[in-house]
Amino acid sequence: MRAPSAATVIFDFDGVLLRGDAFGLFMRRIVFAGARLPVAVILAVLLAPMVAIPAYRPRAAWWMSRIGLLGRSADQLRAELGRFGADLGAEPARIIAPGLEMIRTHLDAGDRVVVVTGCEHTLARAVLDAIGLAEVELVASHIRGPKLIVHNYGATKVVQLAAQGVTPPWRVAYSDSLSDLPVLAAAERAVLVNANARQVARARRLLGARLTTVTWKGGRLSREDKASGPVS
Template identity: 45%
Template structure:
């Protein structure tokens, strides 16, 4: 019986999670998409003006920042159908993929090595799923599992449905059928602490001094770091 259990455990691939923004790609990819939208349709900035008086209060608390982000996405995608958004996201991804230095070569290579070892690799990101998928396709990683933020249809256009950040990443992983502990997690963000705490090996990517000190204190012996360029 014990031998059967050991054999089953050996046959189960290790689960390795990669954050996306700041790890596989430089910067915030969805924010980059929205900035391009605003440059091409500057009138959308006027839609954000009613938020200005409440801005100081919204920025004070995490919940306020979530509300601000939710409202900003709604307004900047106002009147954009889900199918139109997907077409725009795919077009944007093709352009971004051509930018030198947009992808982090060391990170992409590390992900490929995990795949070659037989690990189950999942990209877990706050980026919207169609944009993230299109970007992964650009570097021939379209077969990698993806758990991401999602939009939904509404009469206003495409609106946020799931914002996959912080503890929400663990909830979305559970919905995806994968539960802790994870063998390894790569991230560059303190917001991913819940996911990092659920890992046997928590790898911080290019951490600054402040993040390093904070994460080492919380993660203890499971803490590791890499410098990727």
């Protein structure tokens, strides 16, 4: 059981616990499979100029999902997302083992662990449950049928965390994306996962000595990673 004074630790989902983009995989494998594949190709061509500009990528993803999910009821979509998430969590190659091990290390230390993600809630919850993290809190994006209700991206993550009673500063935050700089900046210790030199340089300018970098590709945590976390 978590102690009342437990440290709060924030984890991103895609790229930290799961290889790839879970919702993107759902769109490719389920929504745009078979006869709907030509629709995906046309959308990809039309949205290519937006995708080329990082600031517009979330908007391009919104259009892709909105058009792709048309015709699905909220109940149908929720069921599909749940099944797909459970299946995804059962694919060992999809799980980033060092990230999963680090979450369990924090849980064993009595920390409050919260996964905050731009992925859709039902899908992310199903993956977490499938990999043995049913007790971990989740703050995610929400859709109702084809309509996006909350896109939990960038600074919105901090707002949505606060709405769930998770307020900064948090002890540690793990992410692989610079879009999470608002989350990382609110942490006493920020951990950037699998970052390239340019990402590290940009994050270092904002975070300074609070920034730590790790490389999590597969297998178990390295001795160095174990020594650097969790923070008590």
